[in-house]
Amino acid sequence: MNAESSVRGEVHELSYAESIRDAMDIALGSDERVVLMGEDIGVYGGAFQVTGSLVHKYGEDRVMDTPISELGGAGVAVGAALTGLRPIFEFQFSDFSTLAMEQIVNQAAKLRYMLGGAVSVPLVMRLPSGSGTGAAAQHSQSLEAWYGHVPGLKVAQPSTPRDAKGLLLAALEDPDPVLIFEHKLLYKMKGPVPSGYYTTPIGKAAVRREGTDLTIAANSIMALKAEEAAKTLADEGIDAEVIDLRTVRPIDRETVLASVRKTGRLLCVYEGVKTLGVGAEVSAMVAESDAFDFLDGPIVRLGGAECPIPYNPKLEEAVVPQVPAIIRAARDLANGAI
Amino acid sequence: MPVEVIFPKVDMDMERGRIATWHVKPGERVSKSDPLFDIETDKAAMEVESPAEGFLHHVLAKEGSEVAIGVAVAWIYAEGEDVGDVPEGRPTPADAPPGREPDRDETQWQRPAQATSPLDAGNRRATPAARALAAQRGIDLKNIGGSGPRGRVQAKDVIANLQAPEPPLDTRSLPGWRPERGDLAVVRSGSGAHAPILMFHGLAADGPSLEALDPLLPQDREVLKMELPSHGRSPRRRVAGFADLARQVRVRFDDLALDNVHIVGHSLGGALALALADTRPRQVRSVTLISPAGLGPEFGGQILRGIIRAGSAASLGPWLRQLTSDPATITEDYVRAAMAARGDAAMRAAQADMACTLFPDDTQGFDVSGTLNRLDCPARIIWGRDDKVVPWRHALRAPGKVALHLLEGVGHLPHVERLEEVASILSDNVCRSSRSRAAN
The missing domain is CATH 3.40.50.920 (Rossmann fold)
Incomplete structure (x- = not known):
């Protein structure tokens, strides 16, 4: 089915960031395998305040601050996904994902293939991207085409609060790595978001x-x-x-x-x-x-x-x-x- | 050393042409300047003379084959000279097979060399949607004006063409027709020892339309009128284009075996007369063209459409009166007689198809003006200044040696509107040309 699945309950006006947080909240609450990882996503609430106070609700075992090492953090996330967890890894800026490209491109995208289908990497990565925030050349790029070039990865770019939630939940259902590029200028944009669990199909415009x-x-x-x-x-x-x-x-x-x-x-x-x-x-x-x-x-x-x-x-x-x-x-x- | 027979360039923009007829068979003797073969291009047909005396060998291009200019198509060997393998050195037709572009570096995109004008065949700038639509509807993109940048044809241009109030030639009201067998009709009158006069009528006319001239022409010779395919008593035939029509005329002309002839042509017949003079220069003594076609693009197609479509005197009359400067010249009797000759609806349909082919979108789709420069016999052009079908200014493309007779207050039918004057000019051309050559 290409349509949004299982939309139930009421529709609320949420911002894009709130909608993503809502999706993570639902996932954390309903699936104990789900963990959040990233720099400053705990007490600080994330570079763009997307994770917010989730650490207080789910604790530091489920919402983990990682050291300032994208390669290290991404490597842990890939390993966690390989061994049964459903990590959602946040980069502070998509630009910094270049530091983790070995883990994303050579490991996450390739492991299912290299191991003859014996494993998969059910990893979700969130990458704040795009210009317009005055963050200059190293914090404003749109690198989706780089990762879109790699077989083994899926790359989503929600443009509405509704899709941001639906695509994130769909990514969590996916057995393979999904990169979600979130445009930084959209975080505060509000729009209708159904409450409860639903997914927006990956691969459908x-x-x-x-x-x-x-x-x-x-x-x-x-x-x-x-x-x-x-x-x-x-x-x-x-x-x-x-x-x-x-x-x-x-x-x-x-x-x-x-x-x-x-x-x-x-x-x-x-x-x-x-x-x-x-x-x-x-x-x-x-x-x-x-x-x-x-x-x-x-x-x-x-x-x-x-x-x-x-x-x-x-x-x-x-x-x-x-x-x-x-x-x-x-x-x-x-x-x-x- | 054998002498190469080179396929020559006869037109400025010519790249290849077709060998229509070989006049000499392999092994036969040929004298220098004897006609060797006829060539046809998109625009003209002409005769090629033998470059040397001797025996023709290694004929590499068959009749009907397309040949690139500059290649050797045969060799002429002197008497007693050994005929071995095909001499090397010059490209032959086999080196450049027809339809094959020379190899080029596929890594380099190249602009087609000839794409200088958007109207060049095949290189028409058009969007994929326009191309698909035109192909689907059987429309030639060449005939459509493009409204996009640099003349690019867009889908809407093709659609506009589909909905044009007047299609190039509306044949919907006409019945279908089948091609017939048989030779083109030739009407003969008069007799005498001198070189005969051969006349060609125009589109939607017939041999008898030129009969009024007969009694006013020199009475010492025969007058022949060849009727075009699908006209008069000639069989209905398909015509693939002007070159094909000229070939059909030439084949019938060769049958007639006329050694010396004065040719006369009106309108489309004028263009055919020029084409014939180009390919049979030895037989043609003089050329007289009356309002000839083939010298420029403009063409009053609406009038011809009206004439071809008309199924009654009531619808034919108004269009016939457009042909003359003074409408009163065309009497009711004239209209009734013309309609009687056009009673066969299948013939009209065949003529409509021919007109569509030769005059797409009211444009003269062929150009024989280059022929005028090659004429080596006396030539005259008679034209009415009020011609609404073919503008007289096309005559200005003729070189100085061609005499131009411009008639005031005359339309497209000088031989109807000024019968005596036209007969007098024609007779003068015939008699002077006869005096200038001992052959007659």
Whole structure:
């Protein structure tokens, strides 16, 4: 089933961070194998206050502060997953996951394969990512394409509080490592979140807005910017379909292709650096498929600029796609001007 | 050393052509400047002369085969010279098989060399959706204007074309037709010892449409009128394009075995007269073109569409009156007689198909203007200044040696609107050309 499963109970307005905490609370409360690991996630509550006071509820055996060593912490998490626990490992910034790449790419992603299927690594990693917080070049990157390139990993990017909870619970059900990239600018964003347990399928995109004139395929916060752009475009008579990819590995090929077959035009919007990014994969996916014959204009990508994220807030804003740029590109594409 | 017979370049933009006919068989003797073979390109057909005297050997390109320019297609050996293997040194047709592009570095994307104009065949800039839609509907993208950047055809352009109020030639109201066997009809009149006159009528006309000229022409010779496929008494035939039509005419012309002939053509017949003069220069004494087609792209297709479609005198009359400068020239009797000759609906359908092929989207899809420069016999062009079908300004592409007679207050039918004047110019061209050559 591709739909959200087992949604019960009432719907509350929660922030993205609260929603993730709610998911971890449910998991910790219902499955004793679940443990949280990460730097400063205990008493401090996490670099972005996502774990909050969970340590007081579940104790330091379940909510563990790890030393300032991403490689060490990730190695412990991989080992714990291998030996029967369901760890949720938090990086302070996704940028720091580069320190743990050996454990993620060479161990977590490979062990099931290397051991002939005898084991799996049911590990969930949470990676706060993205720009817009003034945290500069080493704390603002969008590295989802790096990990999306590795068979054996799954990579999700929730853009709403509802999906943040559903994807985290789905990741915990998954027998293999799942990396969840959480956009830092979304943590305080509120939205409706069902109470209780439910999952959002990994590998299934969401059509946020149906339209006929062009398809905007976006990930993470860019899906929200694309929705906002679509409202302005609608006033101009341009009916954009907005697809929130939600997962970049596995990527939901069918939803994108079906949309392009309908609209004939594709705009990819993503915050990661444009070259070799998620939008490159989406573009190629369409170009290689039967949907190619439905294209009535070039495929257009809006991605991050080919540079580190600057500290200067104006420059920081300028190097990633913003709503006005999405509107311009969509308008030109829909009008056949490019 | 045997002499190479090289496949020549006869048009500026020509890259390959087709050998239509070999006039000499392998092993046969040939004199220098004898006609050796006919070639056809997209735009023209012409005769190639033998480069040397001797015996023809190693004919590497068969009739009908496509050949790249510059390759050796045969060799001519002097009398007594040993005929061994095919001499080496020059590329032959086998080195560049038809339809195969020269190898290129596949790692380097290259812009097609000829993609200079969006209208170049095959290189039309179009979106995948437009291509798919056009293929599905059997529409040629070449005929569609692109509204996208740099003329790119988009799906909406194809759709607009589908919904165009006037399709290139609406054949829906016309019945189907079947091709017939038989030779093209030739109507003969008069007699005499001098070189005969051979006339070609235009699209949707027939041999008798030129009959009024007969009594006013020199009475010392025969006058022949060849009727085009699907016209007059000629069999209904499919025509693949202008080159194919010219070939059908040439085949019938060769049957007639006319050594010396003065050729006359009106409109489409004018273009065919030029094509024939290019391939049979030895037989042709003079060329007289009346409002000829094939010298430029513009074409008053709407008028021809109306004529071809008309199934009654009431619908034919208004269109025929567009042909002349003064509508009153076309009387009710003329219209009734024309309709009587066009009573066969299957013939009209066949003509509609031919018009579609030759004049896609009201455009002259062929160009024989290069032929004018190669003519080595006297040539005259007669044109009405009020021609609404083929604009007289196309005549300005003719070189200086071709005489131009522009008639004031005349439309597309000078031979109807100014019968005596046209007959006089034509007779003059025939008689002067005869005097200039001892052969007649």
